Amino acid sequence: MKFLADECIDRQIVNRLRQEGHKVLYVAEMESGIPDDEVLNLANREKSILLTADKDFGELIFRQGKIANGVILVRLAGLSPEVKAGVVTDAIKDHTGKLLQAFTVITPVIVRIRGKVSQR
Numbered sequence: 692m693k694f695l696a697d698e699c700i701d702r703q704i705v706n707r708l709r710q711e712g713h714k715v716l717y718v719a720e721m722e723s724g725i726p727d728d729e730v731l732n733l734a735n736r737e738k739s740i741l742l743t744a745d746k747d748f749g750e751l752i753f754r755q756g757k758i759a760n761g762v763i764l765v766r767l768a769g770l771s772p773e774v775k776a777g778v779v780t781d782a783i784k785d786h787t788g789k790l791l792q793a794f795t796v797i798t799p800v801i802v803r804i805r806g807k808v809s810q811r
Contacts, residue, residue: 692713692714692740692783692787692790693713693714693715693716693737693738693739693740694708694713694714694715694716694739694740694741694742694763695715695716695717695718695730695733695734695737695739695740695741695742696708696715696716696717696718696719696742696743697718697730697741697742697743697744697745698717698718698719698723698724699743699744699745700717700742700743700744700765701772701775701776702717702719702772703772703773703775703776704742704765704772704775704776704779704780705717706776707776707777707779707780708742708776708779708780708783711780711783711784713783714739715742716733716737716739718730718733727745727747727748727751728751728757730743731748731751731757731759734759734760735758735759735760738760739760740760740761740762740763740790740791741759741760741761741762741763742763742765742779743762743763743764743765744764744765744766744767745764746764748762748764749762749764749794752794753794759792759794760791760792761790761791761792761793761794761795762793762794762795763779763782763783763790763795763796763797764794764795764796764797765779765797766796766797766798767779767797767798767799770799778797778799779797782795782797782802785802786802786804789804789806790804792806793805793806
């Protein structure tokens with residue numbers, strides 16, 4: 692799968708996804724500090740699922756009606772970056788077919804997937 696990782700995502704998650712064979716663009720390696728709208732636009736241009744820890748993307752998607760190829764919101768505060776990387780990669784493996792055009796929230800105890808965030 693193809694992902695765009697927001698700069699708030701731990702590098703360990705990016706590295707683990709790359710090791711698993713996913714293509715991952717990382718905002719921290721590209722244009723650190725760009726606004727959320729631009730991050731979402733970049734994910735759409737790259738046809739990537741956005742991987743973020745920033746809850747503001749829920750506002751952009753659901754309240755402002757912005758189009759997305761998919762968003763994964765990582766809510767794993769308090770866990771080490773290595774543990775987060777394992778949780779995220781496992782969730783992606785377990786739910787691969789459901790992630791496109793969905794808003795997914797990964798927490799330590801559950802993965803919630805809300806389908807069809809795209810209007811395409």
